Amino acid sequence: MARPASGAEHIDAAKALLRTAKTAEELRRAQAVLLPLTQGFSMQQTAAVIGRSVGATCSMRTRFLAVHAGRRAAARSKRELRNHASVPLQEEARVLDKVFSGAAEGQVLVVPQLKPLIDQHLGKTLSLSSIYRMLARHGWRKLAPDTAHPQGDAQAREDWKKNSAPRWIKSAPASPTLRR
Structure with a gap:
């Protein structure tokens, strides 16, 4: 015989x-607690009704009871967690506004050169990929591709290009009667 469900004090x-x-997840959480207590369902029956595995249903139920008993903190929403970010979105936006103030005037911004400023404003070191992801989160995008290295010599590049006439000549299409 199965053990009777606990947590009757948390029915309300x-x-x-x-x-x-x-x-749907909040609804399943409430059902995982209520069905065994009010309807007498077993854990297997409750799992079948809410569409989760027995283990997931048991964990969901145990977590709900622990939170409402005060033994555990409530889980934060996914939007609030934002992949375990250590800097809130508002702080990121503020730093980007300070560092990229020249973008409004049409200046070319080169992220690797501005990385030390971003690190200084945030008070910690970020990788370039983190900075690029931050820019994408806040709607920044690369508007024009890099055509040349910033320290390159444009005249040397033009001199290097081939200026010969094209050698490819389009031939007439093969006639359908000639077959090999």
Whole structure:
């Protein structure tokens, strides 16, 4: 015989979550608590009803009870976590506005040269890929491709180009009667 479900003291909190659930995950969480307590469902039956595995259902239920008993902090939303970022979006936007102030005047911005300024404003060192991802998050994009190295010699590049006449001449198409 299975062990009786615990957590009867949290039925009211689960019912409140059931009424106010905005996502399917919140609804499943409330059902994982309520179905065993109010309907007498086993963990296997509850898992089948909410569409999760038995292990996931048990974890969901245990986490809900621990949060409402005060033994565990509530999980933050995915939007709030933002891939475990250590700098909030508002802070990133503020730093980018300071560092890239010349972009509004049409200046060419070269990220590797501005990296030390970004690091200084944030108070920590970031990799170039992190800076490029930050720029993408805030809607910055590369508008024109780099055509030449900034320290290159344009005259030497023009001198190096081949200026000969084209040697390829388009031949007439083969006639359909000539076959090999």
